[in-house]
Amino acid sequence: MITKPGSQVQEKYNQLSNYKEGNSVKIIVCVKQVPDTAATMTVDNGAISWGDAPLIINPWDEFAVEAALNLVADQGGEIIALCLGKEGETEAIKHALAMGADSAVMVSDPALEGADNVAASKVLAAAIQKIGEADLVLFGQQSVDTDTGLLPVQTARLLKWPSLTLVSKFESVNPGDGKIQVLRSMEEAGQIVDSSLPAVVSVTKDYGEPRYPSFMGIRKASKAEYPVWSLADLGIETPSSSIAWPEVTEPVQKEIVTEIIEGETPEEKAKSLVEKLIAEKVL
Ligand SMILES: Cc1cc2nc3c(=O)[nH]c(=O)nc-3n(C[C@H](O)[C@H](O)[C@H](O)COP(=O)(O)OP(=O)(O)OC[C@H]3O[C@@H](n4cnc5c(N)ncnc54)[C@H](O)[C@@H]3O)c2cc1C
Numbered sequence: 001m002i003t004k005p006g007s008q009v010q011e012k013y014n015q016l017s018n019y020k021e022g023n024s025v026k027i028i029v030c031v032k033q034v035p036d037t038a039a040t041m042t043v044d045n046g047a048i049s050w051g052d053a054p055l056i057i058n059p060w061d062e063f064a065v066e067a068a069l070n071l072v073a074d075q076g077g078e079i080i081a082l083c084l085g086k087e088g089e090t091e092a093i094k095h096a097l098a099m100g101a102d103s104a105v106m107v108s109d110p111a112l113e114g115a116d117n118v119a120a121s122k123v124l125a126a127a128i129q130k131i132g133e134a135d136l137v138l139f140g141q142q143s144v145d146t147d148t149g150l151l152p153v154q155t156a157r158l159l160k161w162p163s164l165t166l167v168s169k170f171e172s173v174n175p176g177d178g179k180i181q182v183l184r185s186m187e188e189a190g191q192i193v194d195s196s197l198p199a200v201v202s203v204t205k206d207y208g209e210p211r212y213p214s215f216m217g218i219r220k221a222s223k224a225e226y227p228v229w230s231l232a233d234l235g236i237e238t239p240s241s242s243i244a245w246p247e248v249t250e251p252v253q254k255e256i257v258t259e260i261i262e263g264e265t266p267e268e269k270a271k272s273l274v275e276k277l278i279a280e281k282v283l
Pocket residue numbers: 030031032033058060061064082083084085112113114115116117118120121138139140141142143145146147148149150151152241243244245
């Protein structure tokens with residue numbers, strides 16, 4: 001079959017030929033909505049406020065969407081974006097769809113107001129099970145707002161699936177054999193890890209730059225329809241939260257004093273700098 005590279009027919013053919021090899025991969029990507037990273041956070045009456053900042057996809061999650069898109073481009077399959085949030089907050093899902101995710105599911109229920117990580121992971125695990133038959137669940141490394149980095153491992157534990165954190169490269173993903181090999185990026189070293197599928201993976205920004213959504217992608221995403229599941233749809237009770245935020249305070253403001261080191265020559269300036277550092281007991 002001769003088709004233009006990248007054409008829909010070619011893509012479908014690639015998917016089908018990979019499917020025969022048992023390599024097609026079903027991926028759920030968890031995406032969160034967060035306030036724009038340029039927004040200023042303030043504390044009002046002991047509670048966090050981001051003012052009227054627009055919501056965006058958690059920037060770390062774009063790397064996870066990018067990884068999913070590349071895996072499916074290589075070996076066929078489908079990508080479902082999954083978001084837990086307030087109904088009507090659609091930015092994370094729309095961004096994932098505009099990048100190229102095939103479909104999306106939103107989970108939203110007023111009873112989840114104030115839900116902590118344990119509660120959030122129970123809801124995500126239930127949604128992942130309801131979507132069903134995923135080979136991989138991808139997460140970003142952490143959220144830029146509440147920033148615990150706990151959700152991937154908590155969700156993996158509830159699903160009883162292996163949890164592979166800080167992944168920067170997918171060496172191989174073989175749903176047919178139920179095997180995955182990834183590269184974990186740590187500060188001092190890389191670590192090749194073998195595991196079984198299905199698995200939960202958190203993707204680091206070392207994976208590589210996420211693509212910008214295309215104009216066509218944005219148009220398609222703006223018209224996309226997707227289900228919004230409540231806790232009742234998931235068949236679970238309101239999960240209890242055991243962590244509270246009794247008070248939130250402003251970060252301690254650090255006073256920074258800047259001093260320009262004067263001197264006629266570079267040597268003089270260096271000598272003066274060293275003397276000051278010794279006097280301050282830095283050296
Ligand atoms: C006492 C308490 C009250 C809270 N009240 C609220 C509240 O009222 N409203 C509120 O929005 N948050 C609230 N939170 C925060 C909320 O529980 C966390 O945002 C959520 O559990 C995810 O944790 P995290 O942001 O640290 O994500 P991390 O674990 O840092 O995120 C890692 C990855 O998990 C995925 N992920 C994170 N959150 C979601 C999501 N919602 N949907 C899909 N994927 C996700 C993303 O891929 C992300 O990159 C509260 C937390 C506590 C402890």
